[in-house]
Amino acid sequence: MPDRSLTENDPLEDFRRREITLDAVTKAVHVAGSGPAVIVMTEMPGISPHVARFARWVRDAGFTVFMPSLFGRDGAVPGAEEGTQVMQRACVSTEFRAFANKKGPNKSSPVTVWLRALARLAHAECGGPGVGAIGMCFTGNFALTMMLEPAMLAPVLSQPSLPFDDPAGLEIAPDELSAVRQRLDVEDLTVLAYRFEGDRYCRAERFAAYSAALGDRFVARILPDTAANRTGLSPFFEQVVASPHSVVTAHLIDEAGQPTIGARDEILAFFQTRLQ
Numbered sequence: 001m002p003d004r005s006l007t008e009n010d011p012l013e014d015f016r017r018r019e020i021t022l023d024a025v026t027k028a029v030h031v032a033g034s035g036p037a038v039i040v041m042t043e044m045p046g047i048s049p050h051v052a053r054f055a056r057w058v059r060d061a062g063f064t065v066f067m068p069s070l071f072g073r074d075g076a077v078p079g080a081e082e083g084t085q086v087m088q089r090a091c092v093s094t095e096f097r098a099f100a101n102k103k104g105p106n107k108s109s110p111v112t113v114w115l116r117a118l119a120r121l122a123h124a125e126c127g128g129p130g131v132g133a134i135g136m137c138f139t140g141n142f143a144l145t146m147m148l149e150p151a152m153l154a155p156v157l158s159q160p161s162l163p164f165d166d167p168a169g170l171e172i173a174p175d176e177l178s179a180v181r182q183r184l185d186v187e188d189l190t191v192l193a194y195r196f197e198g199d200r201y202c203r204a205e206r207f208a209a210y211s212a213a214l215g216d217r218f219v220a221r222i223l224p225d226t227a228a229n230r231t232g233l234s235p236f237f238e239q240v241v242a243s244p245h246s247v248v249t250a251h252l253i254d255e256a257g258q259p260t261i262g263a264r265d266e267i268l269a270f271f272q273t274r275l276q
Contacts, residue, residue, distance in 0.1 A: 001056050007232060010049040010075040014056070015067065022117035028069040029118070033059035036128030036275040039066045039119060039146075043137035043159075043246060044090070045083035045236060046072020050249035051136070054264070061268045062276060064126045066118060070095075070111065070139065083236035090138060091164075098138075100166035108145045108172045109162070115142055116149040123151035130154070132271040136249065137161045140202065141171040144191060147180045154274035156267055157193040157210075158247050161201040168205035170213065177213055184217040191218050192270055194263050196244035196251070198225040221266070223247060227259035 004010065015030035030047070032055070040055045042048075047067060052075065059065045071093075072078070072086045091098040095111040119131045130153035135142040140160025146152045163169040170177065184190065191214060195202045210218045228244035228251040237250045244251055248267065252260040 001053075001060055004049065004053065006049045006053065007077060007234075008049070009077055010047075010052045012047070012052060012075045015052075015065075020068075020118065020121070022114055022121065025114050027114065028074070030055075030067040030069070030074070031065065032056070032067075033062075033064045035062045035064055035126065036271075037066055037119070037122035037126040037131045038063045038154075038271055038275070039068070039115065039122065039131065039133040039143075041068065041115070041133065041135040041139035041142055042070060042072070043139065043249060044071070044161075045078045045086035046070075046076060047074045048076065048078050048234070048249065050246070050252070054248050057264060057268065058271070061272065063132070063271060064122070066122050068115070068118060078234045078236035080235035080239040083234075084240055087138070087240075096138070096162070097171060098162055098164055100163040100169045106163070106169055106171060106173065108176055109142065112142050112145040116146050116152075119146055119149045119151050128275055130275060132156070132275055134158055134248075134267065135160065137201065137246065144170075144180060145172050145176060147183060147189075147191075148176060153189065154271050155191050156270065157191060159195050159199055159202040159245055160193070160206065164201070167203040168209045170206070170209055181214055181217065184214065189217065189274075192221070192267065193218060194221045194223065194247040196223050196225055196228055196247065198243055199245050200243040201241070201245060221263060223259050223263065227253070229253045229260070
């Protein structure tokens with residue numbers, strides 16, 4: 001893959017932009033590659049050059065990438081003010097449940113219904129045993145809920161951050177979590193999950209809650225803060241995120257032997273094992 005600037009807006013010209021309507025809801029989806037489908041869900045505040053780089057790594061590993069536009073400006077370098085505004089709008093959007101339900105059990109974000117339909121469509125178009133998906137940050141939990149779609153076989157949760165106000169919250173309805181656990185057991189599937197040890201948004205309590213709910217079907221990887229990239233960060237990550245957070249995007253160190261590169265390679269191997 002040719003080197004691209006990560007500090008300039010990415011035109012995404014090597015992706016095909018499609019307008020996909022599912023359940024009467026239309027979203028733009030950037031598609032590239034060939035082979036079994038993998039859905040790459042962007043972190044906050046949108047499809048940055050770092051997110052696009054990861055999607056290209058997935059594409060080049062032999063997959064068709066479906067990268068839906070869920071918020072923010074596609075391809076933009078995230079600024080602090082604009083990124084904060086995008087996050088605030090997403091937090092009050094009816095598509096997402098950014099905060100815990102203090103009056104009852106947690107619920108899944110409504111957008112996951114659309115994402116499950118996207119997985120179904122992608123499998124029908126691309127074939128293969130099934131579909132993979134990775135969620136990051138704001139979308140980090142979504143790949144687990146998408147396991148309610150039978151085509152989904154390889155879920156990856158990268159720094160799952162919702163709900164923001166409950167470090168141990170899982171952002172999935174209890175009955176759905178139970179159904180996912182049953183499916184993991186019956187089909188001998190696993191969930192890969194990643195976080196940095198000192199992440200302010202995805203804390204140890206969340207991974208402990210996942211482990212309690214999913215047992216050894218939940219495979220957790222916790223990277224030391226010293227493994228995070230600290231140079232050349234965008235204003236949003238420097239000023240707003242302000243902690244090691246994005247394992248395979250902004251805080252990845254693209255050098256052989258680095259733990260974040262090891263995480264990337266493990267994810268790609270996970271997709272290959274399940275889908276190819």
